[in-house]
Amino acid sequence: MVREMIEFELSGSSLNEECGIFALHHVEDASVLTYYGLHSLQHRGQEACGIATSDGSKILTRKDKGLVTDVFDKAKLDEIGENAIHALGHVLYGKRGGNIQENIQPIMVRAHQGAFALANNGEIVNAGELRYELEQQGSIFQGTSDTEVIAHLIQREQGSMAEKILAACKQLRGAYTIVIMTKNTMYAVRDPLGLRPLCLGKVNGGYAISSESCAFTIINAEFSRDLRPGEMLKMGKEKFESIQFSPPGEPSICAMEYIYFSRPDSDIDGINVHSSRKACGRELARMEDVEADIVVGVPDSSLSASQGYAEESCLPNEMGLIKSRYVGRSFIKPRQSDRERGVKMKLSPVRSVLAGKRVVLVDDSIVRGTTSKRIVNHLFSAGAKEVHVRIASPPLRYPCFYGIDLHSSEELIAGNRSEEEIRQYIGATSLKFLPLETLRKILGNNICTSCFTGEYPIPIPKQSSIYDYND
Numbered sequence: 001m002v003r004e005m006i007e008f009e010l011s012g013s014s015l016n017e018e019c020g021i022f023a024l025h026h027v028e029d030a031s032v033l034t035y036y037g038l039h040s041l042q043h044r045g046q047e048a049c050g051i052a053t054s055d056g057s058k059i060l061t062r063k064d065k066g067l068v069t070d071v072f073d074k075a076k077l078d079e080i081g082e083n084a085i086h087a088l089g090h091v092l093y094g095k096r097g098g099n100i101q102e103n104i105q106p107i108m109v110r111a112h113q114g115a116f117a118l119a120n121n122g123e124i125v126n127a128g129e130l131r132y133e134l135e136q137q138g139s140i141f142q143g144t145s146d147t148e149v150i151a152h153l154i155q156r157e158q159g160s161m162a163e164k165i166l167a168a169c170k171q172l173r174g175a176y177t178i179v180i181m182t183k184n185t186m187y188a189v190r191d192p193l194g195l196r197p198l199c200l201g202k203v204n205g206g207y208a209i210s211s212e213s214c215a216f217t218i219i220n221a222e223f224s225r226d227l228r229p230g231e232m233l234k235m236g237k238e239k240f241e242s243i244q245f246s247p248p249g250e251p252s253i254c255a256m257e258y259i260y261f262s263r264p265d266s267d268i269d270g271i272n273v274h275s276s277r278k279a280c281g282r283e284l285a286r287m288e289d290v291e292a293d294i295v296v297g298v299p300d301s302s303l304s305a306s307q308g309y310a311e312e313s314c315l316p317n318e319m320g321l322i323k324s325r326y327v328g329r330s331f332i333k334p335r336q337s338d339r340e341r342g343v344k345m346k347l348s349p350v351r352s353v354l355a356g357k358r359v360v361l362v363d364d365s366i367v368r369g370t371t372s373k374r375i376v377n378h379l380f381s382a383g384a385k386e387v388h389v390r391i392a393s394p395p396l397r398y399p400c401f402y403g404i405d406l407h408s409s410e411e412l413i414a415g416n417r418s419e420e421e422i423r424q425y426i427g428a429t430s431l432k433f434l435p436l437e438t439l440r441k442i443l444g445n446n447i448c449t450s451c452f453t454g455e456y457p458i459p460i461p462k463q464s465s466i467y468d469y470n471d
Helices: 030-040 074-081 127-136 146-156 161-169 255-261 273-286 303-313 336-341 370-381 419-426 436-443 466-470
Strands: 008-010 019-025 048-054 059-065 086-092 107-109 116-124 174-181 186-190 199-203 206-210 222-226 231-235 240-244 294-297 321-323 345-349 358-363 386-391 430-433
Touching: 019 030, 019 116, 019 174, 019 186, 030 048, 030 074, 030 086, 048 074, 059 074, 059 116, 086 116, 086 174, 107 146, 116 127, 116 146, 127 146, 146 161, 146 174, 161 174, 161 186, 161 231, 186 206, 255 273, 255 436, 273 303, 273 436, 294 303, 303 358, 345 370, 358 370, 370 386, 370 419, 419 430
Parallel strands: 294 358, 358 386, 386 430
Antiparallel strands: 008 345, 019 086, 019 206, 048 059, 048 086, 107 116, 116 174, 174 186, 186 231, 199 206, 199 222, 231 240, 321 345
């Protein structure tokens, strides 16, 4: 049977996260392998990328706007890493005000004690006040990223490189995973609450560091463990050292890492992302009180949840929406005008699957509601009889200050609307969200749920961003 498809464009109305980090210490072909590692983390940031390398005597960097495959080819990798045994890579999502060349990472620092490259994933909530203090002391900034603030803090401190890094980290409040590479040594740091993921692997006698474990597979690295909250790893010429710079508190990994951001084949703090999403779908099905014919997941991050829903409800899990593989995820562009006019996610509903059917549409989240409204409308246009929307997370009601580009409740459809009002807006036959207590049953209590509850594990200063000082 030929499946008739009605094509439509889906404007970006989804979640935005900061970036991803991949690094190798004492590994041959470090630059090439880092290229592959960054490619596996491309979903975490598609606006810019960079790689810094070291052969043990000097650090070289190349970075630019664009995808990993656009910025690097063999010739460019050879320029910076033909003999490299250490490498630090980064993929960037340019957050509010941050889409400028100077913010592309890794950031290079050239100092009398020696050069180093630095990359960070997360957001420092007191970056604005730290930057103001540093500027008052004479520091000169090139960009607007909080990563540059971290670099200046390190340079301001005294002692060994490890001591300088630890002293700087103790001044930071917020979410961060920092990797620093000198000519011969690699340092990896995870914030005291573990809000953002960072893991350690082993490959070819050396070490790998990554924001997600999925990046280890492509280079045949063996996953070792996640960094502990408040831990710094120091990987030197011959010595590997773990330093617990902050007392282990109650970890608080971002719940949206499991719900949306991370790849399904990643494991974070002992929990597989695909399995957790599938469990959320199962729980949604156990809440069910409507009759339906088929289950359809919104590609790609909702497919695991739709599978769990279908298995629990004993309904067919159909491919009712087809995603074009030649465009990126919808959160790539930071401004709404870019989302609407730039590269757009394209989805096609399959009429022969949907026509005359009562459809359960499973999605991971609703942000502004415009995406859900378009999908529901086009399912009905393709002949669906009913569309029951099921969301595999609680309603997003509050801003995030730890690395997700949501800055006010006004941006969020659930920030000031009831579930019934949201249902009416998106045009669904019915709408249900996964309860927060159910999410905690699946992921445990050691998760950050501030975007659902408004309860922040780290106090947010009145001026919580560099941009509040610059604008």
